[in-house]
Amino acid sequence: MNNPGFIEAFIDYVSKNYMRILTATGEHIYISLIALAITLVTCIPLGIYLTRNEKIAPYVISIANVFQTIPSLALLGFLIFVFGIGNDNAICALVMYAMLPVLQNTYTGIKNVDKATVQAAKGMGMTNFQILMKVQIPLALPVIISGVRVASVWIIGTAALAAAIGGGGLGRLIFSGLSLIRDEIIFAGALPATALALLTDMVLKKFQKYTTPEERAKRIAKKMKVNFNH
Template sequence: MNELLLVLVDRWPDILEATGQHILLSGMALFWAIIIAVPLGVFLTRYRKIAGLVLGVVSVIQTIPSLALLGFMIPLFGIGSLPAIIVMALYGLLPILRNTYTGILDVDKSLLEAGRGMGMTNSQRLVMVELPLARSVIFAGIRTATVMTIGVATLAAFIGAGGLGDLILRGISMVDTGVILAGAIPAAVLAILFDLLLAWVDWYITPQGLRLRKQQAA
């Protein structure tokens, strides 16, 4: 324990720099995963015949080992941040896409009919009824994708993208448990903190009436 504390103190500047890189890589990957998955999930609710195929293809991506997928990207995009962000975004697609698709399909049809009766267009029903009611389910998918992305980001060091994985690789090459933990512990803490942050954001933007209903149901 004392040895670990000494390593953390001695390598504090390296840990801070690597943590910043890790957050940047994870944040960019998560941004693109959301930008792709949420609209695609909405699209699939309108064209359900192809939903199974698309979800199946995205699910297959999850079965490919992350190191192998990183290796596949090197001939196409070289080494560095770009291929790492692409791989992390691909891994983040499934939970967001599946939750978006499921959340919108689970919206009470009577509410959609009420919106239609009020003269709402399809776009208005999506923005004002479907997405707000499916938001908590979509947020759950984003939280899952965030934790997965931060975990996969540790492997980005294998292709020179930086992050906390650099410390882990350095510790492995030096056979130094303290250096390994100096990279692994901050990565785990980041995953927990971002999950809690997103949970708080979800709670904060939930209307008070829905908060009370959830608390009573719990």
């Protein structure tokens, strides 16, 4: 792919098919966002629930772990019998793959919140719900976001396989390039997918840092200093 012929072919393909690439990128983002949204709405509350019901936690996390061991194409093929071909199949498979890091990190993050801090909150008269929302989740947020980062990258990368079962996204370009044995088409699909994964990881990494106790303490100190000066 380092030869001038490939570069010329790639530029020529992109210039003639940029609308197709943009459409495929939009489809890829749509599939990934839907899968990530379902994962977060499902796994974060479930992770919180498991911290209150620890006896079943190992079993639920083990089930989520099992999905990681199933080959992607095999899972997509099996789900055809449930959802048929198309994006619904792909989204369901992506959710199954993304469950583990979000579920496990939510559970671990909340469980690792300092017990003395929780007890102090109880001593102040906070209810369990208030402790969860104002103490445990804010302190566990960096760990939870770490799981979301992993899940997001997995979803964006695996979403390319949606094309194998009739779904949309950048996988269509990749599979088209493979069938035609044309590197420039493969690269036209792989490059945006890689860029999306890297950009998403970079944004979530910065947000993760923003939510750490150290950064929050710096913001509070800065705010107090400004107020004092005024």
